[in-house]
Amino acid sequence: MKKAVHFGAGNIGRGFIGLLLSQAGYQVTFVDVNDTLVGALKKEGEYPVVLADDQPQQIIVRGVSGINSAMEPFEAIAAAAEADLITTAVGVNVLKHIAPTIAAAISQRLAEPSPKPLHIIACENAIGGSTQLKEHVEPLLAREIIQKAEGLVAFPNAAVDRIVPLQQHENPLMVEVEPFYEWVVDASGMLPGYIPVEGVLYVKELSPYIERKLFTVNTGHCSAAYRGYLKGLDTIQQAMAHQDIKDELVQVLQESGAVLVAKHGFDPKEHDSYIQKILERFRNPALQDDIVRIGRSPIRKLSPNDRLVSPALQAFERGLPYQGLAKSMAAALRFNAAEDEEAVQIQQSLRLRGLTPTITEITGILEDHPVHQEIVNQYHRL
Ligand SMILES: NC(=O)c1ccc[n+]([C@@H]2O[C@H](COP(=O)([O-])OP(=O)(O)OC[C@H]3O[C@@H](n4cnc5c(N)ncnc54)[C@H](O)[C@@H]3O)[C@@H](O)[C@H]2O)c1
Numbered sequence: 001m002k003k004a005v006h007f008g009a010g011n012i013g014r015g016f017i018g019l020l021l022s023q024a025g026y027q028v029t030f031v032d033v034n035d036t037l038v039g040a041l042k043k044e045g046e047y048p049v050v051l052a053d054d055q056p057q058q059i060i061v062r063g064v065s066g067i068n069s070a071m072e073p074f075e076a077i078a079a080a081a082e083a084d085l086i087t088t089a090v091g092v093n094v095l096k097h098i099a100p101t102i103a104a105a106i107s108q109r110l111a112e113p114s115p116k117p118l119h120i121i122a123c124e125n126a127i128g129g130s131t132q133l134k135e136h137v138e139p140l141l142a143r144e145i146i147q148k149a150e151g152l153v154a155f156p157n158a159a160v161d162r163i164v165p166l167q168q169h170e171n172p173l174m175v176e177v178e179p180f181y182e183w184v185v186d187a188s189g190m191l192p193g194y195i196p197v198e199g200v201l202y203v204k205e206l207s208p209y210i211e212r213k214l215f216t217v218n219t220g221h222c223s224a225a226y227r228g229y230l231k232g233l234d235t236i237q238q239a240m241a242h243q244d245i246k247d248e249l250v251q252v253l254q255e256s257g258a259v260l261v262a263k264h265g266f267d268p269k270e271h272d273s274y275i276q277k278i279l280e281r282f283r284n285p286a287l288q289d290d291i292v293r294i295g296r297s298p299i300r301k302l303s304p305n306d307r308l309v310s311p312a313l314q315a316f317e318r319g320l321p322y323q324g325l326a327k328s329m330a331a332a333l334r335f336n337a338a339e340d341e342e343a344v345q346i347q348q349s350l351r352l353r354g355l356t357p358t359i360t361e362i363t364g365i366l367e368d369h370p371v372h373q374e375i376v377n378q379y380h381r382l
């Protein structure tokens with residue numbers, strides 16, 4: 001049986017990547033630092049995934065195991081060294097922390113006389129997630145290993161889409177997910193002769209797919225969440241019941257949509273259907289998705305290549321509207337969730353340094369730029 005090692009036994013790890021890989025015939029080992037999850041994976045060897053719909057369906061993912069990389073680092077390296085596929089869903093900011101394990105695994109694997117090829121795919125919400133992982137891994141490898149890895153180890157980028165809320169069940173492994181899913185991998189980053197994973201779409205050019213996903217699903221998601229937060233709401237389902245939030249969300253998605261249609265040549269009608277489907281997914285009454293989860297890590301979400309700044313700057317450069325996106329950024333700066341470290345950091349920076357230096361530092365947009373000025377205007381209006 002083919003072996004996959006997946007870093008991150010959290011919501012998307014168990015609820016999407018682990019499930020899909022298992023259905024595609026892989027034996028999945030989860031590597032995580034959460035001992036409750038790892039302990040339960042070792043003990044149970046299986047877990048339930050519930051597809052949340054009007055008629056929920058339960059699937060049991062069998063034959064899985066877990067390794068705690070903080071407590072069993074050598075086991076994690078050995079498992080990764082032997083894997084046919086390595087995937088991650090730990091959060092893009094955590095990639096640097098798993099890089100040493102992956103680097104050690106690559107070194108161990110390539111020390112064998114005829115090592116098998118290996119794909120390492122980061123399934124994170126970011127442009128070029130696997131490339132970012134590679135950039136953390138490569139400096140940890142000896143020069144001869146880097147040379148040997150050429151043609152044997154690849155980090156193809158990917159886009160993943162499935163909404164999996166934060167949740168608690170008696171069984172810590174149980175995970176409830178929306179039925180929809182999409183996993184797209186950059187075929188140009190795969191090694192020649194690769195065997196496709198069933199359920200994954202391989203495309204010649206990933207950019208239209210990752211930008212469409214990040215700048216529609218995630219742009220829209222956080223735009224609704226930050227507006228809902230300012231109204232004191234708890235879930236996106238509650239936010240979607242507010243007509244003014246819905247109207248502004250449509251404006252934001254029309255702004256990012258206009259960029260996507262102009263840049264990637266999408267059919268405007270098809271893109272509109274894509275937007276409508278996403279709005280339906282946000283409303284899914286079978287899920288309760290916390291606004292604080294969706295808005296989490298606002299510094300990451302306000303970073304230059306992410307879901308708000310990038311489409312706003314691209315809209316500006318094309319002479320297209322960006323006011324709705326600027327309002328989402330202003331609302332992100334007012335996201336004051338005490339449990340979110342990045343939200344706390346933003347509030348500290350606003351208090352100590354003021355609005356303009358905070359915007360410039362986080363978004364990279366200089367003070368005299370019209371998009372910067374629009375964020376300032378919207379911030380004062382909120
Ligand atoms: N939840 C979703 O709807 C969704 C959908 C698509 C993509 N994503 C992306 O997937 C990634 C994970 O999101 P999530 O919602 O599953 O989060 P999560 O918090 O549920 O899962 C992350 C897991 O990573 C583990 N982890 C943290 N540090 C680690 C380390 N050093 N080594 C190994 N494991 C470590 C955590 O213990 C946790 O189990 C993020 O990049 C997110 O943007 C999430």
Ligand SMILES: O=P(O)(O)OC[C@@H](O)[C@@H](O)[C@H](O)[C@H](O)CO
Binds near residue numbers: 125217222296
């Ligand atoms: O995971 P983040 O923090 O990048 O974004 C929060 C949500 O928008 C995200 O997890 C979505 O649920 C997911 O990207 C849907 O595919």
